[in-house]
Amino acid sequence: MVMIDLDNLISLAERVVKKAEVYGAEEAEAYISRTRSINSSIQGGLINLSEGETAGLGVRVVLGKRVGFAAVSSIDEQKVFKAAHDAIKIARIRPADSNFLHLPDPVKRSSKSGYFDDNMLGLTGSDLMTKASIIVKEAEDISQQITFVSGGIGVGVNHFAVANSRGINIGDSGTGIGGGIYCKAVEGGEERTGYESISSRRLFDFSGVGEIAAKRAINSLGAKRLEETKRLPVLFDNYTSSILLSLLSYGLSARAVQEKRSALCDKLDEKIAWKNLTVIDDSWMSDGLNTVKYDAEGIPTTVKPVIEKGVLKNYLHNSYTALQEGKTSTGNAARGGEGYLQLPGISPINYSILPGNKSRDDILSTIDEGILVKYSLMGVGHSNFISGDFSVVASNAFYIKNKTVVHPLSPVMIAGNVYNALKEIEIGSDIRLSFIGKTPSVLVPNLTCTP
Amino acid sequence: MTLSTYDFMNYALKIGERSNVDLIEVRGEDIAHTTIISEKMNLKDTRVFRRVGIGIRAYNTGATGYSFTTLLTKKSIKMMVQNAVKAAKVASSFAKLKLKPAKYDPIQCKHSLSVKKHPINVEFEEKKEMLHRGEQSAKGDGVDVMTTQARYGEAYGRKYFLNSESADINREVLLVSMGVTVVLKRGDLLTNARDWHGGSLGLEVFREEYAPERLGQNAAKWAAEKLAGKKPPAGKFRALIDNKLGGVMAHESFGHLSEYDFIMTGGSPLSGKLNQKLGSEYATIIDEGVVNHSLYPGFTLPFDDEGVETRPVTLLNQGVLENYLHLRGTAGAVNAEPTGNGRAVDFSFEPICRMRNTYFTPGDLTVEEGLELLRDGVYVCNTSGGQVALDGTFLFKAICGYWVEGGEPKYAFRDVAIRGHIFDFLKNVIGRCKDLKVYSSYFGGCGKGGQSPLPVGIGGPHLLLKEATFGGEQG
Numbered sequence: 061m062v063m064i065d066l067d068n069l070i071s072l073a074e075r076v077v078k079k080a081e082v083y084g085a086e087e088a089e090a091y092i093s094r095t096r097s098i099n100s101s102i103q104g105g106l107i108n109l110s111e112g113e114t115a116g117l118g119v120r121v122v123l124g125k126r127v128g129f130a131a132v133s134s135i136d137e138q139k140v141f142k143a144a145h146d147a148i149k150i151a152r153i154r155p156a157d158s159n160f161l162h163l164p165d166p167v168k169r170s171s172k173s174g175y176f177d178d179n180m181l182g183l184t185g186s187d188l189m190t191k192a193s194i195i196v197k198e199a200e201d202i203s204q205q206i207t208f209v210s211g212g213i214g215v216g217v218n219h220f221a222v223a224n225s226r227g228i229n230i231g232d233s234g235t236g237i238g239g240g241i242y243c244k245a246v247e248g249g250e251e252r253t254g255y256e257s258i259s260s261r262r263l264f265d266f267s268g269v270g271e272i273a274a275k276r277a278i279n280s281l282g283a284k285r286l287e288e289t290k291r292l293p294v295l296f297d298n299y300t301s302s303i304l305l306s307l308l309s310y311g312l313s314a315r316a317v318q319e320k321r322s323a324l325c326d327k328l329d330e331k332i333a334w335k336n337l338t339v340i341d342d343s344w345m346s347d348g349l350n351t352v353k354y355d356a357e358g359i360p361t362t363v364k365p366v367i368e369k370g371v372l373k374n375y376l377h378n379s380y381t382a383l384q385e386g387k388t389s390t391g392n393a394a395r396g397g398e399g400y401l402q403l404p405g406i407s408p409i410n411y412s413i414l415p416g417n418k419s420r421d422d423i424l425s426t427i428d429e430g431i432l433v434k435y436s437l438m439g440v441g442h443s444n445f446i447s448g449d450f451s452v453v454a455s456n457a458f459y460i461k462n463k464t465v466v467h468p469l470s471p472v473m474i475a476g477n478v479y480n481a482l483k484e485i486e487i488g489s490d491i492r493l494s495f496i497g498k499t500p501s502v503l504v505p506n507l508t509c510t511p
Numbered sequence: 512m513t514l515s516t517y518d519f520m521n522y523a524l525k526i527g528e529r530s531n532v533d534l535i536e537v538r539g540e541d542i543a544h545t546t547i548i549s550e551k552m553n554l555k556d557t558r559v560f561r562r563v564g565i566g567i568r569a570y571n572t573g574a575t576g577y578s579f580t581t582l583l584t585k586k587s588i589k590m591m592v593q594n595a596v597k598a599a600k601v602a603s604s605f606a607k608l609k610l611k612p613a614k615y616d617p618i619q620c621k622h623s624l625s626v627k628k629h630p631i632n633v634e635f636e637e638k639k640e641m642l643h644r645g646e647q648s649a650k651g652d653g654v655d656v657m658t659t660q661a662r663y664g665e666a667y668g669r670k671y672f673l674n675s676e677s678a679d680i681n682r683e684v685l686l687v688s689m690g691v692t693v694v695l696k697r698g699d700l701l702t703n704a705r706d707w708h709g710g711s712l713g714l715e716v717f718r719e720e721y722a723p724e725r726l727g728q729n730a731a732k733w734a735a736e737k738l739a740g741k742k743p744p745a746g747k748f749r750a751l752i753d754n755k756l757g758g759v760m761a762h763e764s765f766g767h768l769s770e771y772d773f774i775m776t777g778g779s780p781l782s783g784k785l786n787q788k789l790g791s792e793y794a795t796i797i798d799e800g801v802v803n804h805s806l807y808p809g810f811t812l813p814f815d816d817e818g819v820e821t822r823p824v825t826l827l828n829q830g831v832l833e834n835y836l837h838l839r840g841t842a843g844a845v846n847a848e849p850t851g852n853g854r855a856v857d858f859s860f861e862p863i864c865r866m867r868n869t870y871f872t873p874g875d876l877t878v879e880e881g882l883e884l885l886r887d888g889v890y891v892c893n894t895s896g897g898q899v900a901l902d903g904t905f906l907f908k909a910i911c912g913y914w915v916e917g918g919e920p921k922y923a924f925r926d927v928a929i930r931g932h933i934f935d936f937l938k939n940v941i942g943r944c945k946d947l948k949v950y951s952s953y954f955g956g957c958g959k960g961g962q963s964p965l966p967v968g969i970g971g972p973h974l975l976l977k978e979a980t981f982g983g984e985q986g
Contacts, residue, residue, distance in 0.1 A: 103776060104608070104776030104778070105606070105607035105608035106606070106608050106610075106772060106776060107602040107605050108575075109575075109602045110576075110579070110860075111578050111594040111595075111598055112577075112578050112579035112594070112859060113591075114581050114859055118560075128557075129558065129559075131558075131559070131560035131561075132560060132561045132562075132563070133560070133561065133564055134564075134582075135582065136582075136583060138513070139563065142561075143561070146559050147559075150559060150635075153636060153639065154554060185576070185597060185601050189601050189605050193605050207777075401558075401560050
């Protein structure tokens with residue numbers, strides 16, 4: 061893969077802004093992203109290997125209180141200028157948003173980029189395929205019980221630039237690699253799945269990932285049904301805890317708070333969680349998967365407590381919500397997946413949950429009857445984000461009796477409310493890097509568990 | 512002189528042909544997307560984007576390598592070709608299951624659809640107006656109405672395909688759809704319903720039965736019926752299911768199991784079941800690229816993303832499993848006819864085995880006769896979602912359902928969920944109506960292998976079932 065020149069992207073964004081002004085925009089903003097990626101996958105003996113580049117631009121224009129947006133998957137001048145023109149056409153027919161004030165002004169404060177691994181640039185499809193085939197083989201070789209293995213490794217180098225008519229003109233770059241294995245183990249008609257994946261900003265050796273996934277599938281064999289629906293303490297390992305805690309992002313968004321859609325409305329400086337829970341939105345974490353120097357509107361990112369010793373300290377802002385309150389954005393504007401196709405929303409960058417004192421085993425040894433949830437958690441996307449009610453399925457759950465894990469469980473449905481859970485949550489000492497930041501194991505004392 | 516997407520594709524093909532591989536395919540696309548969402552009569556979200564790019568695939572001794580770019584310069588095209596060729600060579604050294612492109616006659620063709628009101632010729636204002644009309648009628652007198660939402664989505668443009676066997680296809684892509692959703696609230700009780708229509712159609716389709724007003728009225732009527740509805744049924748009953756629910760069943764619960772990649776890797780319960788009788792004589796399921804129906808064409812796809820003509824495939828013929836769905840490479844590997852099921856959601860993905868328009872075939876009953884034959888049972892319509900597992904089990908929530916006695920609908924249910932195993936479902940089909948309808952939505956579509964949402968058509972006639980299991984959610 062080749063390194064590209066960020067300055068070229070920034071200067072193209074500036075030219076689009078100028079052009080939009082010529083076309084009649086009172087204000088304009090251009091966001092450009094460019095990503096090179098290689099993906100390898102092995103699925104039961106079928107191979108896919110793909111390498112490519114996408115680049116695109118999204119342009120936001122302002123006419124009075126009307127905002128228009130258009131995007132194109134290209135950085136060809138003709139096409140991006142056309143997008144600027146389209147955005148103005150859209151703005152003309154949009155209803156006026158009386159709350160909209162203006163695009164963000166440049167903010168001067170220091171911030172940090174995440175780790176950029178130059179070694180990633182030299183990776184080839186052949187390197188990835190070799191690594192992927194090693195971890196697939198690891199899984200296949202563990203036991204005859206493993207009947208199906210799929211897996212793969214992907215790597216990406218991305219760059220983005222933002223410019224607006226108020227003088228913002230910045231950009232940042234990042235690297236990422238991720239790999240995982242999914243497999244099935246079968247024994248006497250029982251079929252269980254095992255999964256393991258790892259992501260990193262730095263070049264990473266995935267050896268062992270296949271073995272872990274296979275062992276997880278095998279360890280889940282011999283499962284029994286939970287006898288009946290009951291309320292039990294549930295211990296989430298440091299991977300599944302990150303999936304559960306990702307539910308908080310909705311309520312922390314200042315947009316949800318201002319529009320009264322957040323369960324955390326009017327709770328600033330109030331105690332919302334157990335006193336040992338401290339959550340920091342750490343945008344500068346060097347190895348954080350989402351670490352970035354500027355947010356999706358070009359505002360320098362920040363490090364700030366969200367929950368400090370159980371007390372709610374900050375909501376997360378982009379420029380729209382910050383201006384409503386006469387504040388400066390916290391640098392949490394985000395555009396999601398294929399960034400240039402989206403208007404900036406609000407998202408935490410990396411949550412960092414401060415570790416507790418007890419190891420997972422220490423916590424486990426306090427449980428008379430309960431459930432240990434490991435490796436995977438499904439259905440969190442179907443939660444009620446406003447109320448925080450969730451109902452999720454744990455495919456790899458284990459029954460705890462008398463402070464010990466006694467046997468695996470067939471899939472268990474676990475229901476509760478994330479905001480209630482915070483009030484009683486216990487924090488483990490084992491931190492793991494995940495897609496939302498750094499999370500430890502957590503114990504929630506009272507959740508409805510259904511076989 | 513500026514070069515077009517097509518010129519760059521030819522350039523890629525020319526360089527690719529110089530490399531020492533078995534086959535080179537080049538795909539290009541230029542597609543414009545618009546979505547408009549209106550909520551409580553306010554324009555909430557408007558998105559306009561255009562996707563332009565090129566992808567190239569190289570076959571080398573039983574495996575493929577893929578590369579793509581949105582950067583249309585000679586330099587990046589050259590790099591793309593090199594990457595695909597390199598990737599194919601690497602992949603072939605790792606592949607345990609070998610692919611072989613099936614023999615076919617390369618097609619040279621320019622294909623266009625003819626519709627009366629192509630979305631490109633309709634002003635944004637008129638589309639917005641359609642949504643407002645839909646919402647206005649959904650709101651009715653406003654009693655119990657918590658919120659209304661109307662959404663419109665369109666995609667149009669062209670996809671191009673070239674390969675080193677002299678195929679040269681330029682085809683039109685068109686999809687429009689519109690839906691209206693109503694949420695009602697009385698006390699603590701919330702109900703919602705949605706009606707929608709869509710396909711490779713012009714905007715002239717949104718009139719009469721599918722006028723925005725009608726979509727809004729239907730959604731409002733169903734939501735109101737649910738508000739006054741009785742508790743959902745539980746247990747086994749005779750049933751009549753409508754076109755949309757039957758279509759989702761054919762696609763989600765049966766069709767995916769017939770995709771040859773699942774068969775090849777041993778993951779599907781249809782593996783090894785060719786020519787076995789799995790359903791009743793009334794259970795015939797077809798997957799085809801072009802549905803000849805002026806009002807219900809689904810998604811029109813004359814050629815797939817591997818340049819193969821999309822021939823109609825009878826998956827299930829009067830209950831007997833007759834065919835699987837193939838990629839060109841899997842068809843060749845097992846000496847089957849290519850079916851034209853190699854599809855990619857956009858140029859940044861390699862084609863994988865996907866359905867086109869999947870539906871149960873019609874019979875000769877009218878819907879009234881269907882209700883009469885149902886006598887006592889559940890009439891269940893449309894779906895708001897559900898889940899299926901690759902072992903064939905399914906659970907779908909219906910948008911509305913009625914208790915029928917002596918062939919007459921008596922009252923509505925608040926929520927209806929139908930569940931079971933697809934093989935049992937197929938055995939229980941004892942009649943079918945003649946009202947074939949195939950739909951395709953801009954929102955939704957099919958998700959597989961990270962490629963979502965791929966436009967597909969789903970549908971069929973009303974189907975009569977000897978027995979179906981109804982029940983609340985699992986657990």
